[in-house]
Amino acid sequence: MTAEERATDLGLEIPDFAVTPYTGLKYGAVRSHRRVGEVLYLSGHLPELPDGTVFHAGTLGESLTVEEGYAAARLACLNALAGIRLAVGSLDAVAAVIGSVNFVVCRPSFPDIHLVASGCTDLLRDVFGSEIGVGGRTTVGITALARGHCFETVLTLQVATGGLWGDQTL
Amino acid sequence: MTAEERATDLGLEIPDFAVTPYTGLKYGAVRSHRRVGEVLYLSGHLPELPDGTVFHAGTLGESLTVEEGYAAARLACLNALAGIRLAVGSLDAVAAVIGSVNFVVCRPSFPDIHLVASGCTDLLRDVFGSEIGVGGRTTVGITALARGHCFETVLTLQVATGGLWGDQTL
Amino acid sequence: MTAEERATDLGLEIPDFAVTPYTGLKYGAVRSHRRVGEVLYLSGHLPELPDGTVFHAGTLGESLTVEEGYAAARLACLNALAGIRLAVGSLDAVAAVIGSVNFVVCRPSFPDIHLVASGCTDLLRDVFGSEIGVGGRTTVGITALARGHCFETVLTLQVATGGLWGDQTL
Numbered sequence: 001m002t003a004e005e006r007a008t009d010l011g012l013e014i015p016d017f018a019v020t021p022y023t024g025l026k027y028g029a030v031r032s033h034r035r036v037g038e039v040l041y042l043s044g045h046l047p048e049l050p051d052g053t054v055f056h057a058g059t060l061g062e063s064l065t066v067e068e069g070y071a072a073a074r075l076a077c078l079n080a081l082a083g084i085r086l087a088v089g090s091l092d093a094v095a096a097v098i099g100s101v102n103f104v105v106c107r108p109s110f111p112d113i114h115l116v117a118s119g120c121t122d123l124l125r126d127v128f129g130s131e132i133g134v135g136g137r138t139t140v141g142i143t144a145l146a147r148g149h150c151f152e153t154v155l156t157l158q159v160a161t162g163g164l165w166g167d168q169t170l
Numbered sequence: 171m172t173a174e175e176r177a178t179d180l181g182l183e184i185p186d187f188a189v190t191p192y193t194g195l196k197y198g199a200v201r202s203h204r205r206v207g208e209v210l211y212l213s214g215h216l217p218e219l220p221d222g223t224v225f226h227a228g229t230l231g232e233s234l235t236v237e238e239g240y241a242a243a244r245l246a247c248l249n250a251l252a253g254i255r256l257a258v259g260s261l262d263a264v265a266a267v268i269g270s271v272n273f274v275v276c277r278p279s280f281p282d283i284h285l286v287a288s289g290c291t292d293l294l295r296d297v298f299g300s301e302i303g304v305g306g307r308t309t310v311g312i313t314a315l316a317r318g319h320c321f322e323t324v325l326t327l328q329v330a331t332g333g334l335w336g337d338q339t340l
Numbered sequence: 341m342t343a344e345e346r347a348t349d350l351g352l353e354i355p356d357f358a359v360t361p362y363t364g365l366k367y368g369a370v371r372s373h374r375r376v377g378e379v380l381y382l383s384g385h386l387p388e389l390p391d392g393t394v395f396h397a398g399t400l401g402e403s404l405t406v407e408e409g410y411a412a413a414r415l416a417c418l419n420a421l422a423g424i425r426l427a428v429g430s431l432d433a434v435a436a437v438i439g440s441v442n443f444v445v446c447r448p449s450f451p452d453i454h455l456v457a458s459g460c461t462d463l464l465r466d467v468f469g470s471e472i473g474v475g476g477r478t479t480v481g482i483t484a485l486a487r488g489h490c491f492e493t494v495l496t497l498q499v500a501t502g503g504l505w506g507d508q509t510l
Binding site for chain 1: 207208209266267268269271276277278279280281282283284285287288291292294295300303304305306307308309310311312313326328
Binding site: 037038039096097098099101106107108109110111112113114115117118121122124125130133134135136137138139140141142143156158 | 364367368369370371372373374376377379381382383384399441443445480482483484485486487488492494
């Protein structure tokens with residue numbers, strides 16, 4: 001199975017950034033991605049719904065449970081998948097997830113930020129498979145994100161540069 | 171207009187790191203940048219004046235206003251521009267801002283870190299123009315930076331590798 | 341002297357990830373590294389002992405001294421050196437430390453995170469020498485890491501791609 005087939009199989013509702021643009025654009029002078037050679041650098045992706053609603057605003061260890069944080073991380077990843085499609089035309093152009101940096105808004109001493117970040121990295125594994133979809137990972141508990149968001153992920157990927165996908169990138 | 175012409179036009183006072191070295195050198199075993207192929211990795215840049223003064227030390231949502239944070243972010247970016255010149259000889263060697271990771275020291279629940287980070291990314295856009303100067307962006311609210319600094323930015327850029335600029339790099 | 345010779349000379353006890361795997365594997369869907377061309381992206385490395393013990397759990401400026409934080413940062417770097425060996429076979433395959441991003445769990449207003457991070461970057465300099473081993477650096481004071489860890493480092497390196505080392509990578 002390809003990544004696009006798995007995404008369909010999982011019933012994922014990946015936004016179409018050609019219709020509802022990357023939400024980061026509202027936050028400042030920013031674009032959703034850059035590609036240099038076979039490395040695709042995605043901008044930070046948030047658990048924001050296409051209508052601009054902040055999903056599970058709040059703080060882990062205070063107003064949010066690990067399950068809510070996990071769901072937010074999964075939504076941020078869903079938005080990142082939309083960013084990948086926008087950048088290279090298809091999830092099938094991904095050769096490898098290089099890594100993710102995951103930021104979790106939490107109280108001091110909250111011990112479970114890694115369980116929250118798995119909402120993102122589990123989805124990457126499920127969509128791309130263990131070989132391609134499991135990359136390096138860093139998870140950091142922080143003080144705040146824009147507009148009360150509880151999670152942000154920054155993905156870097158290796159993508160195919162030739163043939164079908166090579167012409168569709170910046 | 172080129173980036174160097176825009177920098178002159180904006181009246182930017184970009185430090186010369188050959189005269190007043192990159193301030194990070196005081197903080198540990200660190201260099202201002204590395205370049206691998208066409209990717210220039212800048213070290214973290216702070217809102218520090220050439221004489222070592224910490225500009226707008228403090229915490230957003232507590233002792234500093236958004237306007238002060240914005241000014242600090244702009245100064246950090248000015249220092250990063252000096253880092254670019256040191257690395258590749260001229261701002262005109264920049265082919266694209268790949269992205270910035272911006273750290274803002276703030277109180278919990280401070281909702282406006284993105285407005286602070288725009289002090290950095292607005293300046294990148296103004297110097298390099300929208301095509302080259304607007305890249306990916308991540309902004310994170312954190313607990314502390316060295317010596318009470320309120321902001322740090324980490325830039326990654328695509329730079330020209332051949333001809334005039336190709337010989338001036340590490 | 342080569343980096344491997346210096347590591348021996350310093351008496352470093354670098355874990356063997358073929359025997360005691362990269363500890364990050366317990367935290368989620370993650371691998372220790374990816375390599376794309378001559379860039380080696382290491383996953384986040386923690387000050388965790390091979391038996392899974394969290395070394396110097398706690399918070400700088402509260403329960404931990406700068407010296408304890410420094411020792412934790414050094415241990416995280418030691419684990420990263422194990423990650424480098426796993427990825428490219430030998431420390432001698434490293435052409436340059438591109439940079440490190442260092443996260444320090446601390447109280448608000450703690451002024452000395454850079455002194456903590458030097459536990460990592462001093463060791464890189466001592467093992468690889470000043471030319472190769474000193475790269476860009478970013479140090480950020482944060483709220484929490486997984487399981488009470490006080491420090492995490494994320495390293496990016498330039499590595500040799502041809503000859504002896506070229507065949508040993510993913």
